[in-house]
Amino acid sequence: MHISCYKRFQWFISNYKDYLQIIAEGEMVKILDVGGHQWNGSVDDILNECSPHQLDVLDICDGNGVTIIPRDPYCWAEIPDESYHFIYSLNTFAHIEYFWLTIKEMQRITKKGGIVLIITPSMRYDGCYPYACWAINKDGLAALSKWSGLTMINASVAGVPDMNCDDAWDFPLDDAMLIALKGTSVHYDFPKLNYQRRFVSPSDQKASLIKRIEMIIKKDPNKIKYWIEKHKGRISFYGAGDLCYKLLSYISKESIGVIVYENKPTMIEFEIKKMEWVCKNDKNIPIIITVSTNYLLPEIKRELKRCGFTDIYYLRDFLCDLEKQS
CATH class of the missing domain: 3.40.50.20 (Rossmann fold)
Known part of the structure; x- marks a missing residue:
């Protein structure tokens, strides 16, 4: 996981943990990590701020931390509708061949009022594990949110909370980040990354x-x-x-x-x-x-x-x- 992705996830949990507690209504916050095989870093320490919570990790192959391996990578029949308060995917969408099917499943299994978070590179690169298929810009994330039936809260590229934040937020591929809601009627002042600081070579x-x-x-x-x-x-x-x-x-x-x-x-x-x-x-x-x-x-x-x-x-x-x- 890129350190810039880690920083953005840390910002998200710091700013959204109270909302997640509200929609959990006193119960454990149910969380799903999509593509969370821990082969290149973990955010478990950040999730400890969102307590109590139950974390499931979905991936297409077995590995460190994985709890769900769906038979069909694009149809998660093992998971009922509206199962999770919060679903996130970090640096994974670039490696998914048909990611528009993935976000459709994420939308299906998110509870009403729940949050979907995606962080992915916005610029082209030749990566691996096992493919590097896509780079997605801000408008692409907005289109994904609309197509899947989610309500977009914020889409950003190289988004930062302020222009003086530390350099760990910067990444050569400029992280794209989507925060989206299932439903439209929640009255809550959702924080956003309103500033853009693109990577400078x-x-x-x-x-x-x-x-x-x-x-x-x-x-x-x-x-x-x-x-x-x-x-x-x-x-x-x-x-x-x-x-x-x-x-x-x-x-x-x-x-x-x-x-x-x-x-x-x-x-x-x-x-x-x-x-x-x-x-x-x-x-x-x-x-x-x-x-x-x-x-x-x-x-x-x-x-x-x-x-x-x-x-x-x-x-x-x-x-x-x-x-x-x-």
């Missing part, structure tokens, strides 16, 4: 960040020097590419702590170290993550923390600090 991000660095230095060549003096007198970097090299050109050598990178470095003027090679003292000075692939940043930060680094900055936050500095 790493090369475009890098060019934008380099330009931003140049503008900051043009206004005041000593900005980075003053920031370093306020933060233990030295600074380290994760990443040995163009962004790091650009910043190093404005920093004296005695102010450089360590440059950390796990892959083959592109710089030969400086010593590059792997995370585990960095001594304990060097892990206490600020380290800036100079990587332009946004969706990788949370994982890099987790790894740095795991290795003992204590003062970690994303490059954009570091640049914000410089811009605010008087």
Whole structure:
């Protein structure tokens, strides 16, 4: 499961768990995961917020967590009409050959007032397991909702709750997300993802960040020097590419702590170290993550923390600090 999909599901449960409790009328919330064979991540920890609940997992083959394997993948005779309060499918519709039949079954077995949630890539890619058939945009999800007899609450592509949410929401294939209701008469203020923040390619991000660095230095060549003096007198970097090299050109050598990178470095003027090679003292000075692939940043930060680094900055936050500095 892509981390961006995980974040959107987390947002959904946080904002819809109260509604699901209401329609369950004091009983367990009955939930079905369509395509939930846990071979690439799980959302069980998020579902624990929606308690008490009963979770069934439907897939076309046996696997970790699967509880229902229908004889016919497009006609789930094993499941009675209106069985579930909430049915979701995460990163599965792209792999279903005839997904319009799947959503019809999802609509059939959803209780009146129940919710259907679909998250799927909106852009083409050549994937696997066992097919990668479709990419669906916002209008496509709206059409699916209408055709299946559901009432659309919200359809979005690269939808975010606000434009300043963390980079884990961003994904190269721009998640499409449908929230739909079975029925039309429920009076409830359903939250929506009203903002769109499409994925920006790493090369475009890098060019934008380099330009931003140049503008900051043009206004005041000593900005980075003053920031370093306020933060233990030295600074380290994760990443040995163009962004790091650009910043190093404005920093004296005695102010450089360590440059950390796990892959083959592109710089030969400086010593590059792997995370585990960095001594304990060097892990206490600020380290800036100079990587332009946004969706990788949370994982890099987790790894740095795991290795003992204590003062970690994303490059954009570091640049914000410089811009605010008087």
